[in-house]
Amino acid sequence: MSLPVQGPDPVLIDVGAGPESRRIALCVQPAPAATGQPALVWLGGYRSDMSGTKAVELARYAGEKGHACIRFDYSGHGLSGGRFIDGTISRWLEESLAVIDHVRPERMLLVGSSMGGWIALRLIAELRRRGEGGKVAGLVLIAPAPDFTSELIEPNLTDAERASLETLGYFEEPTPYGPDPNIYTARLIEDGRRNRVLDGIIETGCPVHILQGMKDPDVPYAHALKLMEHLPSDDVVMTLIRDGDHRLSRPEDIEKILSAVAAFAGA
Structure with missing residues (x-):
């Protein structure tokens, strides 16, 4: 569910050059005072935006506890420009880095939902490559979907979907989350292979808390367990929610998410 964007008026930044500009x-x-607490950075899921329930609740929590909070929409999502059909993990990762570079928080806690969990893992890898991994206080991953294109979509493609990818460059899939179908492009799937994280050890250099519903129809909880296997050297905690779905947006789910945030954010 999306709510009206609350808090400061959105600002716009340009990312990319030439025909790739969006x-x-x-x-x-902003934080009400210089408390030294990390900024909370929201990384949304596929076709989600910064006005969703979890994003708004995170911003509310930040305001109550004195944290800065950074929310944004990927290109093709919400209030941002660009076409959704042009979106890829690399493209949305570039935008995430651009937002961080624009705001320049001294410390941050990355909160990634579904595909945002994948973006969070790629984002911290890029920050560590730049020598800035120490700025990340922790990761809170909600129903994380790393490598979902190659792990969850490609193995289950029907013959009709494969044919559509070859002839049209995309296929559509009905979704219970809205009237419009999900669109998965060949470009997204190909780019997903280049951004895989579940093919070796994932070094985050910070604590990680994964929250996963056991009745998630989109990302099976076995996928979260597989992610844990690739995080052997980090301080990793998993909360399995027996009756939880993919959204984890019920009040009791929000409470668990914010408790995980509080454990890492110091409030």
């Missing part, structure tokens, strides 16, 4: 909308909610 305008990204972000909301930066």
Whole structure:
């Protein structure tokens, strides 16, 4: 569910050059004082935006506890420009890095939902490559879907979907989350292979808390367990929610998410 964007008015930044340029909308909610607490950075899921229930609740929590909060929409999502059909993990990762570079938080806690969990893992890898991994206080991953294109989509493609990818460059799939179908492009799937994280040890250099519903129809909890196997050297905690679905947006789910945030954010 999406709510009206609350808090500061969104600002726009340009990412990319030439035909790849797109305008990204972000909301930066500053901390009320210089407390030294990490900024909370929201990384949304596929076709989600910064006005979703979890994002808004995170911003509310940040305001109550004195954290800065950074929310934004990927290109093709919400208030941002660009076409959704042009989206890839690399493209959305570039935008995530651009937002971080624009705001320049001294410390941050990455909170990634579904595909945002994949983006969070790729984002911290890029920050560590740049020598900035120490800025990340922790990762809170909600129903994380790393490598979902190659792990969850490609193995289950029907003959009709494969044919559509070859002839049209995309296929559509009905979704219970809205009237419009999900669109998966050949470009997204090909780019997903280049951004795989479940093919070796994942070094985050920070604590990780995974929250996963056991009744998630989109990302099986076995996928979260597989992710844990690739995080052997980190301080990793998993909370399995027996009756939880993929969204984890019920009040009791939000409470668990914010408790995980509080454990890493110091409030």
